[in-house]
Amino acid sequence: MTDISTSVPLTRQITSRTVLRAVFENAPVSRAELARLTGLSKQSMSEIVRDLEDEGWLRVTGRTQGAVGRSAVTYELEPRKAFVFGVDIGGTKIHAALADLTGAIAGEIIESTDSRGGERVVDQIVRMHDALLEKTGIAKKAVKMGAIGIPGAVHPKSRQLTMVPNIPGLTDLAFEDVLRDRLGYDILIENDVNMAAKGEQWLGNGRSIDNFVFVALGTGIGMGIVNEGRIVRGARGAAGEIATLPIGADPFDSRTFMAGALESAIGSIAIRGRYEALGGTPGLTVRELFERKDDPAAGMVIDEVARVVATSLVAISAVVDPEVVIFGGSVGARPELVERISFYLSRCVPVPLSCTISPLGSQAGLFGAIAIALEQFRETLFEIPGRADLGMAFMAEKTS
Structure with a gap:
């Protein structure tokens, strides 16, 4: 039987994963087309497709008409063969979901974030995960990967969390390791x-755009x-x-040190302060x-905030040069x-930035978590163990 685990010969792992990738990238696709795309023999392809279908990785989607009147069965990945867990953690709420291999959400839950933070938030995420399994009827072993958005910075190498002001105790945890062990x-x-x-980038206004920025403006910025096409992390x-x-404010003023000068000028607290100072x-x-x-x-406050945001976007544009600015929050x-921001941008740069509002609303972070979990799982699924032996093993299978 075909198996993509590391317990079977390398040649079979390579061919199975190669076929899965070809199906993912070209579905719906026939066996003859898969043989052409991968270079495998028709006999090998028939065996691999049959076994992958038996094991639940592939499903029939229909038939395609050939040039001489013959029709061929077409295949695609079985979306419910595996699932991913996506979570968007905020200072006030946690939004979690399970999604299949196409990204379709099978079930979702929203809860208020446990204000005690730290291990209590870990417990809450595990509890929400288990509740989703029960709600959807999905087997725990079918969930293969997870991704979680957190209001803080994640060091690319150490994976340590920093700058998480709204949820206490998270910076003291090896968050990924703890959840990996629990889930x-x-x-x-x-x-x-x-x-x-x-x-x-996956579902919103960043589709088909290689260079853009997403600006979240609410309590902070x-x-x-x-x-x-890649997320820049630094x-x-x-x-x-x-x-x-x-x-927007003096960066050397000690009153702006914790929040930052820009956030101190245009965050929600600052907006209310501006309004009340004008007699509102x-x-x-x-x-x-x-x-x-x-x-x-x-109206005056909206105008003032728009002007500060526009000024910051001019500075950002000089460094990043985005094609589009997508606003959320x-x-x-x-x-x-956003209308006033666009107005001020047109007054201070020769080629104003294009500004738009996210169509995803508060779900953008959750969809991003699902997208990243799916990408990582597919990487793992299609990755070939023992790459040094790839050429010899693949040629052996092609000539078998």
């Missing part, structure tokens, strides 16, 4: 705004950078932490402020703000 499969953690950028995982840009009704939420269409003070998703 029984690999877990990848990533900055939450980077996850949202990945979600935009953060940015995910996609350059040449030496310490802090690329895109634009809250500290020296714009005290105690309003940012959402209520934006909804006061005929309030001159509210409770403040960034406000059309009236």
Whole structure:
């Protein structure tokens, strides 16, 4: 029987994984086309496809008409052969989901984040994972990979979490290792705004765009950078932490040290402060402020914030040169703000940046987590063990 595990001969691992990759990249696809794409003999291909179908990796999608009237069966990966676990952790809520190999969500759960943080959040994630298994009827062994977005920086080498101000105790944990041990499969953690950028690249306004930035503006501000199709993380995982840009406030003012100059000027606390300083009704939420269409003070605040954001985008553009800026977050998703940002950009640069609002809303981070988990699982699935022996083994199978 065909097997993609490392317990079978290398030649069979290579051919099985090669066929799976070809099906994934070209589905729906016939056996004859797979033989042409991989260089395997028709006999070998028939055996491998039959075994992969028997083991649940492939399914029949239909038939294709040949040039001389013959039809051929076409195949694709069986989406429910394996699942991934995606999680978006915020300071106030956790959104978790299980998704199949196409990214279709099989089940999802939202809970308030355990304010005690640390190990309590780990316990909460495991509990939500198990609840999803029960809710969907998916077997635990079918979940192969997970990815989690966290509001902080992840060091690319040490995998240590830093800069997590809203959830206590997470920086004291080897978060990936702890969850791997608890869940029984690999877990990848990533900055939450980077996850949202990945979600935009997969399903949102970043599709087919190699260079863009995702700016999340709400309680604070953060940015995910996609350059040449890849997420930019930086030496310490802090690329895109634009809250500290020296714009909008004095970066040397001790009052801005913790939040950062830019965030101190345009975060939700600053927006309410600006409004009340202009004589606006005290105690309003940012959402209520934006909804006061005929309030001159509210209009002035939106204008002031837009001008500061536009100034920061000019600086960002000089370094990153994105094709598009995608806005998200409770403040960034406000059309009236993005309209004013575009207005100010047109006044200070010859070729203004294109600005748009995420169509994914609050789900961008979750979709990004699912996308990254799927990418990592597919890498693992298609990876060939013993690459040094690849050529000899593959030729042996082709000539068998």
